[in-house]
Amino acid sequence: MSDMAMTADAVEMAAERKTPKWRNWLMLSVPLLLALVGGYFWLTSGRYVSTDNAYVQQDKVSVSAEVSGPVAEVFVRENQRVKKGELLFRIDQRPYRIALAQAEAQMKAASVEVTQLQTRSAGTDADIRGAESNLGYAQRNFARYSELLDRGFTTRRQYDDALHDVEEARERLANARASAANAGAALASGGTSNQPAIEAARVAREKALLDLKRTEIRAPADGIVAQSDRLQVGNTVVSGVPMVTIVRSDDIWIEANYKETDLAKMYVGQPAEVEFDAYPGMKAKGHVASIGAGTGSEFSVLPAQNATGNWVKVTQRVPVRIRIDAPTSRPLLAGLSADVTVDTKGGAER
Known part of the structure; x- marks a missing residue:
């Protein structure tokens, strides 16, 4: 029996010697890591506010003629980039x-x-x-x-x-x-x-x-030609009716529609990070340029009328304008969807 007991003790000691030390470190590090992650989320909770209700915006200029007449010549095409003052089209000058x-x-x-x-x-x-x-x-x-x-x-x-x-x-x-x-x-x-x-x-x-000078219609700003379907030779131009649109390329911003409950700690100047659905992996740095003067529903064509008996409170959305700080590696097109995250602890309160 004593020989059998000594054999069992020897087997147990050999098994203990074979157990790798990293397993013990792993058992200790996992709880520590969970504690660190939990502490990070606890410290940063409420610091970042995000929304996926955001879109790229650009100024769009509707170009119309100040005189009437048939189109005699067209000098641009759809999606063509033009410079300010460049000739777009000409109306028949004979009259x-x-x-x-x-x-x-x-x-x-x-x-x-x-x-x-x-x-x-x-x-x-x-x-x-x-x-x-x-x-x-x-x-x-x-x-x-x-x-x-x-x-x-x-x-x-x-x-x-x-x-x-x-x-x-x-x-x-x-x-x-x-x-x-x-x-x-x-x-x-x-x-x-x-x-x-x-x-x-x-x-x-x-x-x-x-x-006579107004028969030559020129680009009012640098940009890209859009909605030029009506710009065809022979079409009649009516004074004041837009014939083509210039999407300005020198002024781009993100309009992020945040919930009203996210605005408590948001100020102009705070840093923001923008991701784009069209370009996975591309991120752009920006900042809060301005906060809207009213909610989206307030400026709608038919504002909500809440003076009814079955009124239900709905969280409103406020447009926040985000300016991009540096040029992006890919072109930003008007209307692209984006995700915006604002660091409410960064920047200075204004």
Whole structure:
């Protein structure tokens, strides 16, 4: 029996010697690791707020013409990148060139009319001087006949004729002065260039030139051409109706719609991390640029009316604008879905 007991003890001691030491370390490290992970989540709980209700946004400019007419030429295509001032399309210019020619002809006609008025005004001065001279002569002649009549050396008829000549001379002088007043009223002071008729013709010419220039529609900003289906040669352009859209490439942001309960510790300037559904693995650093002035439902076309008996409280969403701090390795397209995480402990409270 003693030999058998010694054999059992030897087997047990051999088994203990064969047990690897790393197993003991593993048994101790697992609880320690769980404790560390639990402590990390306890310390960081509530620090990060995330949402997957976020989308890439870009400014979109609807381009319309300020004049109407058929499209004569198209210089861009869908998804083409353009620079500010680049020609997009041209409207048929022929009607506007004719209008410009008419305005220039009206300007010349106005210049001729003003010259005629000036000549007429100068002529009225001579008419007034002649009428005044005739009146003086008639008055002197009438005075002589009046004296002769008193002495009995003339007839009543000759006296009446002299009086009639004086009245006619006065009437001619009044008419000459009225014509001069009318000619002066038609002319403005300051020379030929300041005359109302010439100014009106000049304004009409400038409008014709502006309309002709507006037949060439150019890109209002750098960006990418979109929604250009209606931009076809022969299509009629109506003033004020958008024909094409330019998606601006110089201003990109993320609009993250956070629950109102996530805003308690959120401030402008806090760092954020953005992931994109279209580009798995790509992350972008950003920051909170602004927090919306109202919830999404508040600015909807038909805001919710909660003054009813069966009202149910719903957590509202507030748009938070996230700015990307550095260019990304892949292009950010308007409307892409994103996941945004904001570090509410980072940055400074504002």
